Amino acid sequence: MAEGGYTTPRAADTLASAAGIDQLLGRGGAAFPTSVKIDAVRRAAASTALAPAVVANGAEGEPLSIKDRYLLRFRPHLVLEGVVAVADALGAPEAHVYVADPIARAAVDTAVAELAVARPAVRVHVFQAQETYVAGEETAVVRALTKGIARPTDKPPRPYQVGVGGAPTLVLNVETLACIARSLQSPSAEAGGTFLTTVSGGGRPPVLYEVPVDAPLHEVTRAHFGDDDTGRDLLIGGFFGGLLPAWSDLRLSHAGVRLRRGSLGCGSLHFLERGACPIRIAADVAGYYAEHNARQCGTCISSTSSVAATLAQLGNPTPGVNYASMLPRWATQLIGRGACAVPDAVATMIRSLLHFYPQSLERHLAQGCEACAEAAADPTPRWEHLTVSLPGCAAKQESPSDPLAVSA
Numbered sequence: 426m427a428e429g430g431y432t433t434p435r436a437a438d439t440l441a442s443a444a445g446i447d448q449l450l451g452r453g454g455a456a457f458p459t460s461v462k463i464d465a466v467r468r469a470a471a472s473t474a475l476a477p478a479v480v481a482n483g484a485e486g487e488p489l490s491i492k493d494r495y496l497l498r499f500r501p502h503l504v505l506e507g508v509v510a511v512a513d514a515l516g517a518p519e520a521h522v523y524v525a526d527p528i529a530r531a532a533v534d535t536a537v538a539e540l541a542v543a544r545p546a547v548r549v550h551v552f553q554a555q556e557t558y559v560a561g562e563e564t565a566v567v568r569a570l571t572k573g574i575a576r577p578t579d580k581p582p583r584p585y586q587v588g589v590g591g592a593p594t595l596v597l598n599v600e601t602l603a604c605i606a607r608s609l610q611s612p613s614a615e616a617g618g619t620f621l622t623t624v625s626g627g628g629r630p631p632v633l634y635e636v637p638v639d640a641p642l643h644e645v646t647r648a649h650f651g652d653d654d655t656g657r658d659l660l661i662g663g664f665f666g667g668l669l670p671a672w673s674d675l676r677l678s679h680a681g682v683r684l685r686r687g688s689l690g691c692g693s694l695h696f697l698e699r700g701a702c703p704i705r706i707a708a709d710v711a712g713y714y715a716e717h718n719a720r721q722c723g724t725c726i727s728s729t730s731s732v733a734a735t736l737a738q739l740g741n742p743t744p745g746v747n748y749a750s751m752l753p754r755w756a757t758q759l760i761g762r763g764a765c766a767v768p769d770a771v772a773t774m775i776r777s778l779l780h781f782y783p784q785s786l787e788r789h790l791a792q793g794c795e796a797c798a799e800a801a802a803d804p805t806p807r808w809e810h811l812t813v814s815l816p817g818c819a820a821k822q823e824s825p826s827d828p829l830a831v832s833a
């Protein structure tokens with residue numbers, strides 16, 4: 426620790442090797458290689474007169490994830506150390522912390538004031554993000570910081586080309602920045618060798634775990650449920666990665682989950698109750714997207730509503746409607762059809778139903794489903810049972826000094 430608890434500044438070309446981040450994948454959900462992102466900003470900045478900027482993205486609009494809020498509330502200096510390290514490496518005089526949760530905002534404000542004393546060379550601003558699903562998409566982040574509108578834009582340009590105030594901008598998720606900081610603090614530690622996963626559902630209170638990358642799923646189920654039971658289904662990567670059978674040998678890495686046709690996304694794991702209807706859950710997620718899309722891309726607006734209505738109807742299918750052809754069509758046609766990945770997420774959800782639950786779909790089409798019909802008739806917002814809030818997370822409230830109570 427060189428200055429006020431913060432590590433020594435490093436140039437961009439030495440940061441990757443010093444922090445061992447050349448293998449680190451971003452933790453916001455897209456899993457883009459961090460060192461490639463840093464290098465893209467460095468090269469873009471070299472060809473413009475504008476100084477580059479850095480943004481710590483802590484918007485975390487994903488309803489099933491609390492990891493970023495946890496880091497900003499309880500480990501703000503760890504995130505800021507990552508911010509300062511990449512700002513130093515890029516020669517960025519300004520950085521922004523983009524945060525939605527008001528409690529996290531207060532913790533960050535305090536930490537930034539302390540940082541200003543320890544490291545005055547980098548000016549860090551805190552920006553209040555909107556609490557919407559799409560506010561954390563990286564072009565929405567840049568648009569919010571520049572124009573006050575937290576909605577995604579078409580790409581290109583990407584933020585590394587034209588970012589905050591037109592400057593090349595590095596937008597990194599706050600967990601990614603915390604990984605960089607931890608690696609700088611402990612050079613022997615592998616950058617990103619573990620990840621934070623919000624585990625919820627299955628009739629148990631949600632808990633935030635720190636898990637080794639590529640750990641088998643049964644290590645998490647044993648820690649969370651006390652057994653290796655594979656009789657549950659899994660909503661993976663928040664609302665983004667689809668539904669999967671909870672195979673005990675599923676490897677918890679982006680590559681491991683991709684091999685099984687899912688996406689690890691932001692790393693969260695939501696277990697369905699035993700016997701829960703996967704089509705009802707898919708309808709709940711589609712219902713969320715129908716209400717929480719940013720209402721600016723025609724295909725997204727119409728298709729999320731149509732998918733949500735169609736899946737909700739499967740509890741009591743309308744005779745003569747060719748549901749069997751609609752779902753495969755959406756599963757392919759929605760890919761890449763929006764300014765952000767919401768249509769892709771809906772397509773992934775449908776593909777997972779078609780691939781893993783074809784018998785359940787056939788049964789719904791043939792005879793309907795009581796659980797789906799009940800959910801469709803319930804006036805409560807369908808997705809409400811699929812949200813996790815930090816104050817409701819027992820492990821964090823009971824032990825705020827060390828909320829990562831269990832490491833699988």
Ligand code: SF4
Pocket residue numbers: 559576577717718719720721722723725726762763764765766767768
């Ligand atoms: S794809 Fe959907 S959620 Fe994304 S920007 Fe377009 S309308 Fe908004």
